[in-house]
Amino acid sequence: MGHPFDCLVIGAGMAGAICARELAERGGKKVLVLERRDHVGGNAYDCFDQAGVLIHRYGPHIFHTNNKRVFDYLSRFTPWLNYQHQVVANIPAEDGRMEMPVPFNLVSMRSAFGEEKADSLAKRLIAAYGAEKKVTILELRQNPDPEIAALADYVYEHVFVHYTMKQWGQRPEDIDPNTTARVPVFLSEDCRYFQDTHQGMPMEGYTPMFERMLDHPDITVELNADAGERLTLADGAVLLDGTPFDGMVIYTGAADELFGCKYGRLPYRTLTFRFETHPVDYWQSHGTVNYTVDQDYTRITEFKYLTGQELPGVTTIMKEYSSAYTGAEGEIPYYAIINEDNNALYAKYKAEADRFPRFHLLGRLAEYKYYNMDAIAARALALCDDLLK
Numbered sequence: 001m002g003h004p005f006d007c008l009v010i011g012a013g014m015a016g017a018i019c020a021r022e023l024a025e026r027g028g029k030k031v032l033v034l035e036r037r038d039h040v041g042g043n044a045y046d047c048f049d050q051a052g053v054l055i056h057r058y059g060p061h062i063f064h065t066n067n068k069r070v071f072d073y074l075s076r077f078t079p080w081l082n083y084q085h086q087v088v089a090n091i092p093a094e095d096g097r098m099e100m101p102v103p104f105n106l107v108s109m110r111s112a113f114g115e116e117k118a119d120s121l122a123k124r125l126i127a128a129y130g131a132e133k134k135v136t137i138l139e140l141r142q143n144p145d146p147e148i149a150a151l152a153d154y155v156y157e158h159v160f161v162h163y164t165m166k167q168w169g170q171r172p173e174d175i176d177p178n179t180t181a182r183v184p185v186f187l188s189e190d191c192r193y194f195q196d197t198h199q200g201m202p203m204e205g206y207t208p209m210f211e212r213m214l215d216h217p218d219i220t221v222e223l224n225a226d227a228g229e230r231l232t233l234a235d236g237a238v239l240l241d242g243t244p245f246d247g248m249v250i251y252t253g254a255a256d257e258l259f260g261c262k263y264g265r266l267p268y269r270t271l272t273f274r275f276e277t278h279p280v281d282y283w284q285s286h287g288t289v290n291y292t293v294d295q296d297y298t299r300i301t302e303f304k305y306l307t308g309q310e311l312p313g314v315t316t317i318m319k320e321y322s323s324a325y326t327g328a329e330g331e332i333p334y335y336a337i338i339n340e341d342n343n344a345l346y347a348k349y350k351a352e353a354d355r356f357p358r359f360h361l362l363g364r365l366a367e368y369k370y371y372n373m374d375a376i377a378a379r380a381l382a383l384c385d386d387l388l389k
Contacts, residue, residue, distance in 0.1 A: 003245050005032040005220070010227040011252030013042020014373055015363035015380045017213045018073070019250045022384035024218040029247075031218060034225040036253070041210040043334075044373065046307075051277045053316040054205055054309050058332065059271060060288060060301045060318075061206060064196040065374030071198040073381065078209040080200035081308045085193040087299075088285065089292040091158055102193070102290055103134070104155045105186040112154065121151060125187050132188045138181035155185055163292040167322045168269060168337070176339075193288075201306055227253060238356055248387060249356075252363035254333060255349040261327075263348045266368055268325035268333035277316045284317065297321050336368045343368070360387075 007023045009016045012035035023029040039045050043058035062085045065071050088099040089108075100108035109118040124145060129135045137160070140152035160183045161172050168175070192199075202209045214221050231249075232239040238249055251258065256266045274297075287305030291297060297319040304315050325333045336342070346368040353361050362383055364371050371379065 003032075003240060003243065003247070005030045005245075006247045007031045008231075008240060008245060008247060008249045009033045009252075010231070010250065011035060011042065011363065012037075012040040012210065012214065012221060012223075013252060013363065014044060014376050015252045015366075016042070016250065017210050018377055018380035019362065019384055020219050020221075021213050021216060022381065023248075023387070024216045026384065027388045029218065031220070033214065033219060033221045034227045034230060035221060035223050036226045038223050039207065040214055040221065040223075041207050042252075043332075044206040044210070046205045046207050049275065049277070049316055051314045051316055052311060053277070053303055053314065054307045055275065055303050055316055055318065056206075056301070056306075057273075059273065059320060059334075060303075060306060061373060062194070062199075062306065063201060063373055064194040064199040065372075065377075066196050066198070067374055067378050068198075069381065070374045070377045074202075074209065074377065077212040078202035078204065081203050082199075083201045083306060083308065084199055085288070085306075086191050086286050087193045087288045087290060089159055089290045091291075091293045099285060099289070101191040102159060102292070103184050103186045104159050105191065106189050107191055109151075112158070121147060122187070124148060125151075125185075129187060132190070134184040134186050136181055137183045137185070140185060151185070155183065156180065159183070159292050162294070163290060163298060166296070166298050168335075169322065169324055201308070205307070227251075228257060233258070233352075233356060233359070236355060238359060246358070248358045248360065250360050250362055250383070251353070252366050254365040255346060255353065255361060255368060259349055259352050263345060265327055266333075266346060266349075267337045267342055269322050269335040269337065270325040270331045271334050272321040272323065274319040274321070275316055276319070277314060279314055281312055281315065283315050333365060336364065336370060338369070 006029040009020045009031055012033050016033060020031045020033050024031045044061045045058060046054055046056045049055050087102045089102045090097055090099050098111055100111040106122050109121060128143065137152045137156055141149050143149055164175055230241055238245045284300060284302050288299055288301050290299045299320050301318045302315060325331055353359055360383060361367055362379060363376055
């Protein structure tokens with residue numbers, strides 16, 4: 001007896017949920033979604049903690065995009081809270097600590113150097129590069145004006161290098177010079193972290209948005225369902241629960257795990273989150289505060305800023321620590337470590353998957369790439385466009 005489903009989607013995060021909805025709604029397909037975790041939404045999942053604070057369990061997710069199609073598509077499943085994300089760096093100063101906007105901008109310059117010097121620098125920078133421009137450290141370092149070159153060194157030291165060492169577990173000499181070169185200084189008073197046309201948070205949270213997306217009569221979602229135990233790829237055939245499955249498969253999990261890591265494990269960075277609840281309205285000045293010079297953690301997120309939740313007298317913060325992913329129980333691979341060797345290793349797994357003509361790899365883990373939420377939403381829509389031609 002054949003399977004009652006036309007399509008199999010592995011993973012109920014952004015990529016999987018959009019594909020499931022598109023294949024069911026636009027393609028008239030019967031779709032089975034297998035999700036390893038006990039919830040939908042992938043890493044964008046949010047929930048209420050014991051204090052009643054709406055938290056992002058897997059780190060802060062702030063939606064922003066210039067892609068009208070993606071924004072309109074997600075808007076079918078949620079109204080939006082107008083939230084414009086701002087990030088500050090908290091760094092040691094002569095009289096304690098100071099905060100400055102990140103990316104480093106004209107407001108940051110005043111915090112770092114005082115009004116007079118900052119104004120003088122700003123005039124020279126704008127004369128050289130124009131207002132509202134993002135200028136890289138590399139460009140600033142190449143400027144013959146020694147004070148502008150010195151500014152690049154200041155940003156490298158106070159905003160970039162120590163933070164990057166924590167985030168990626170690297171020494172300064174191991175950090176790719178191309179990455180360093182791209183670090184921007186924003187010649188603007190605009191302290192928003194993103195300048196995208198559409199920015200915001202799902203009004204009731206990400207989880208309700210995903211639940212609505214997956215709420216369709218032709219979509220069946222199974223939680224706590226590990227595809228590794230249900231799916232077999234062998235001799236050019238896909239088996240689901242031991243029976244041949246000839247429908248299309250969209251796989252959003254880790255590409256190496258799909259093939260038992262037979263060529264070796266793809267390297268990632270993982271994150272550890274420490275949640276703290278405090279009996280105050282707000283614990284810090286912004287939704288995200290980066291610790292770019294000292295502290296073991298990279299940043300602290302305070303969710304009430306992000307979600308707009310009104311809950312007097314209590315708040316929850318989250319400290320974020322980065323470390324190497326080992327594949328140990330409970331660890332989550334977050335950031336692919338993109339370099340030539342790792343890309344070559346990934347190519348071996350992709351070649352294995354390509355032997356199955358109706359099998360599609362989609363998403364951060366499956367494609368071994370970093371995607372923002374809007375980019376993976378666009379990829380999912382584009383893949384479904386192709387599949388439903």
